Amino acid sequence: MLHTFVAYVEDLPGVLTRVASLFRRLNINISSLTVGRSERPGLSRLTLVCEASASAGHRIRASLFKLENVVDVDDIAQAPSVTRELALIKVAASPRNRAQIFDLVEVFRARIVDLTSESLLIEMTGVESKIEGLIEVLREDDGRILEICRSGKMTMRRGHHTSGVLRAMGAGVADAAEQDRAAAQP
Amino acid sequence: MGIDAMTHLTTPTRLTGAEILWATLVGEGVDTVFGYPGGAILPAYDALRKFPIRHVLVRHEQGAAHMADGYARASGKVGVAVATSGPGATNLITGIATAMLDSIPMVCVTGNVSSKVLGTDAFQEVDITGITLPVTKHNFLVSRAEDLAAALRHAFQIARSGRPGPVLVDITKDAQQATAIFDFEAAKPKLYRPHPMLKVEDAGLAQAAELIRNAERPVILAGHGVSEAGAMEQVRTLAERAQIPVGLTLLGLGSFPASHPLNLGMMGMHGEAWVNDAIQEADLLIACGMRFDDRVIGTPATYATKAKKIHIEIDPAEINKNVKVDVALVGDLRAVLEELLPRISSRGQGGRDGSSWLKWIDGRKGESAVRDIKNLPDMGHLYAAHVMHDLWRITGGNAVVVTDVGQHQMWEAQYYHHEHPRTLITSGGLGTMGFALPAAIGAKFGCPEKEVWVVAGDGGFQMTAAELSTIVQERLKINIAVINTGYLGMVRQWQEFFYERNYEATPLVSPDFVKLADAHGIPGRAVRTRGEVAAAVEEARAANGAFLLNFLVEKEDSVYPMIPAGSSLHEMILRPGRDPLEERADD
Numbered sequence: 197m198l199h200t201f202v203a204y205v206e207d208l209p210g211v212l213t214r215v216a217s218l219f220r221r222l223n224i225n226i227s228s229l230t231v232g233r234s235e236r237p238g239l240s241r242l243t244l245v246c247e248a249s250a251s252a253g254h255r256i257r258a259s260l261f262k263l264e265n266v267v268d269v270d271d272i273a274q275a276p277s278v279t280r281e282l283a284l285i286k287v288a289a290s291p292r293n294r295a296q297i298f299d300l301v302e303v304f305r306a307r308i309v310d311l312t313s314e315s316l317l318i319e320m321t322g323v324e325s326k327i328e329g330l331i332e333v334l335r336e337d338d339g340r341i342l343e344i345c346r347s348g349k350m351t352m353r354r355g356h357h358t359s360g361v362l363r364a365m366g367a368g369v370a371d372a373a374e375q376d377r378a379a380a381q382p
Numbered sequence: 383m384g385i386d387a388m389t390h391l392t393t394p395t396r397l398t399g400a401e402i403l404w405a406t407l408v409g410e411g412v413d414t415v416f417g418y419p420g421g422a423i424l425p426a427y428d429a430l431r432k433f434p435i436r437h438v439l440v441r442h443e444q445g446a447a448h449m450a451d452g453y454a455r456a457s458g459k460v461g462v463a464v465a466t467s468g469p470g471a472t473n474l475i476t477g478i479a480t481a482m483l484d485s486i487p488m489v490c491v492t493g494n495v496s497s498k499v500l501g502t503d504a505f506q507e508v509d510i511t512g513i514t515l516p517v518t519k520h521n522f523l524v525s526r527a528e529d530l531a532a533a534l535r536h537a538f539q540i541a542r543s544g545r546p547g548p549v550l551v552d553i554t555k556d557a558q559q560a561t562a563i564f565d566f567e568a569a570k571p572k573l574y575r576p577h578p579m580l581k582v583e584d585a586g587l588a589q590a591a592e593l594i595r596n597a598e599r600p601v602i603l604a605g606h607g608v609s610e611a612g613a614m615e616q617v618r619t620l621a622e623r624a625q626i627p628v629g630l631t632l633l634g635l636g637s638f639p640a641s642h643p644l645n646l647g648m649m650g651m652h653g654e655a656w657v658n659d660a661i662q663e664a665d666l667l668i669a670c671g672m673r674f675d676d677r678v679i680g681t682p683a684t685y686a687t688k689a690k691k692i693h694i695e696i697d698p699a700e701i702n703k704n705v706k707v708d709v710a711l712v713g714d715l716r717a718v719l720e721e722l723l724p725r726i727s728s729r730g731q732g733g734r735d736g737s738s739w740l741k742w743i744d745g746r747k748g749e750s751a752v753r754d755i756k757n758l759p760d761m762g763h764l765y766a767a768h769v770m771h772d773l774w775r776i777t778g779g780n781a782v783v784v785t786d787v788g789q790h791q792m793w794e795a796q797y798y799h800h801e802h803p804r805t806l807i808t809s810g811g812l813g814t815m816g817f818a819l820p821a822a823i824g825a826k827f828g829c830p831e832k833e834v835w836v837v838a839g840d841g842g843f844q845m846t847a848a849e850l851s852t853i854v855q856e857r858l859k860i861n862i863a864v865i866n867t868g869y870l871g872m873v874r875q876w877q878e879f880f881y882e883r884n885y886e887a888t889p890l891v892s893p894d895f896v897k898l899a900d901a902h903g904i905p906g907r908a909v910r911t912r913g914e915v916a917a918a919v920e921e922a923r924a925a926n927g928a929f930l931l932n933f934l935v936e937k938e939d940s941v942y943p944m945i946p947a948g949s950s951l952h953e954m955i956l957r958p959g960r961d962p963l964e965e966r967a968d969d
């Protein structure tokens with residue numbers, strides 16, 4: 197099954213290698229990985245999606261926690277959450293056939309973000325299946341797609357969490373982590 | 383110009399990175415390091431003489447890593463190995479992986495090229511932090527003197543906390559040469575964060591106590607975690623109070639006294655049949671600080687199918703990894719048992735009566751005993767079992783025995799009965815040949831007052847035999863027993879059992895080990911008959927310095943019992959009922 201992990205990691209050189217290396221060691225293929233700054237200074241937030249047996253979730257999360265630079269890990273599993281992906285798609289389009297693409301973009305609630313006489317650039321945010329849908333339709337017209345760039349999935353739990361992950365892990369852990377961070381302050 | 387390291391530990395001072403390295407080690411309680419110099423670590427070596435640290439010059443960096451490992455296993459303290467960049471660093475790797483798989487606290491310090499040329503394939507540059515990433519608990523690349531003390535102190539914290547393991551600190555040459563303010567206190571790492579998934583809840587404890595109370599055929603499985611957590615007393619109390627027999631993993635040997643009536647001995651691939659039979663028949667297994675390794679469980683599908691399982695373990699990633707358990711108490715073994723014990727009552731107070739189960743297990747021992755080689759009449763053959771038995775008898779089970787990997791390792795585990803924790807030092811997880819001699823050197827430094835024995839095969843001994851010089855240079859009293867079969871014995875055994883005796887690449891020509899020792903200035907003796915063993919062991923013990931015994935044992939003897947890899951525990955190959963060599967004659 198597909199597992200989705202959200203983790204906070206220290207924003208330092210080599211940390212991503214450590215995360216990636218763990219999955220290589222476990223012989224698990226990472227199907228999607230996004231990383232960026234989080235609401236917490238010095239910490240990056242990553243969303244990692246991988247295919248592994250249903251029982252593997254516990255061990256992956258426990259192993260991620262064993263990495264020294266990993267601060268929090270949340271196994272999203274089946275929890276109510278919002279998942280999005282961003283895609284940039286460049287398609288060949290002349291002034292004559294643009295209108296048709298404009299319509300498509302409208303239907304898929306995407307946006308045109310760049311336009312030249314030979315091509316245009318579509319930006320689309322959504323769940324994976326919607327992005328796949330748009331690409332599918334664009335593909336029906338042979339040779340039209342010039343480039344696709346997809347961000348991979350980003351996931352956040354639904355509902356109110358001061359720092360979603362911490363709450364999801366239960367207050368006890370959050371407190372310990374919080375104290376640890378407090379102790380780290382000079 | 384000497385440096386008062388102790389003053390620097392209390393008063394912030396400007397020092398070079400090289401001085402900071404040693405001052406920090408002193409502050410962390412290090413008095414001995416094992417290493418080998420080279421260009422990229424020379425600034426550190428240049429500063430060494432100013433500090434109260436004994437440096438042991440090894441003959442190969444793999445030896446340095448094994449020595450640091452043996453030191454840690456024998457003493458419970460963090461072992462330290464030092465090497466230069468490039469080949470020095472890569473030579474450490476086997477030793478680091480050995481420590482990783484057995485959860486040994488160790489810090490390896492390597493020099494690297496100057497930070498200005500990092501990543502340019504400079505002379506003797508390797509990406510050692512990249513290379514060791516999967517075999518260290520964590521590693522650091524330090525390129526500024528001001529970051530060094532904190533990185534090193536953090537490394538020590540990581541190495542010894544939670545489930546221990548090796549940590550590598552790679553220091554660029556310019557970081558060793560530059561100066562920075564050394565402030566030991568300020569470099570203290572932040573509070574150690576226990577693994578967030580540790581979990582010992584009331585409900586789990588209650589459930590475990592309930593399972594123990596109702597079990598009719600329970601077995602405690604004691605692993606390396608017992609000595610790592612210092613939980614010997616707690617395990618013993620549990621066993622005695624609830625009258626539960628204890629089986630041990632290879633690395634668990636010594637953490638429960640061999641002479642204790644509830645001790646069953648070693649489990650697993652070469653464990654005695656009664657131990658494995660008991661596990662297969664059990665209705666409850668209480669796993670303490672062990673990880674259900676494949677050498678212990680055989681086929682997972684058929685492992686102890688009748689038993690409920692309680693797993694007490696510090697590493698959450700080990701829970702349900704190889705064997706699905708019913709109750710997981712994830713935490714420090716000693717702390718967990720302290721919480722569990724008040725819920726366990728003894729027999730007189732309504733606790734369980736274990737006598738019929740113990741009697742059943744006892745009944746299985748008789749059959750094994752008649753097959754035991756040491757109970758067979760002396761047919762003139764010298765078996766390794768005899769050697770181990772006499773070594774155990776003469777040393778009273780009190781020596782620290784450091785074994786290599788192969789048949790002799792299993793014979794030692796079967797016939798040397800360890801009474802105390804940290805008296806058997808062996809590479810269990812990685813199974814690293816060449817481990818014994820260097821690890822014994824480390825062990826001797828870790829516990830100088832103890833009698834230390836190396837037990838190695840003729841193959842593995844040759845892998846690191848160069849460290850004999852280290853023994854001489856450091857004037858160490860270490861006794862060496864080579865169990866010489868003329869084969870890579872354990873591999874030959876597998877060829878005999880599973881590859882139709884196709885002895886490909888296992889017959890082994892060796893030098894005369896007694897002469898080899900003599901060339902190093904170490905006296906020795908060859909032993910060919912059973913009758914000579916005891917006197918030879920006594921002679922070695924009585925010798926002032928190191929002594930080597932070359933035991934020319936039967937060449938084609940095999941380790942029994944044996945569970946073929948991938949088979950079930952109850953499918954053991956038992957000992958032949960007669961002298962194996964006599965049996966071979968009928969073939």
Ligand SMILES: Cc1ncc(C[n+]2csc(CCOP(=O)(O)OP(=O)(O)O)c2C)c(N)n1
Binds near residue numbers: 843869872873
């Ligand atoms: C470094 C290394 N290489 C290969 C092996 C595989 N191996 C396991 S046991 C063994 C034979 C060991 O022979 P010897 O040292 O003579 O000991 P014996 O089994 O005869 O007691 C070998 C080659 C290993 N464990 N370690």
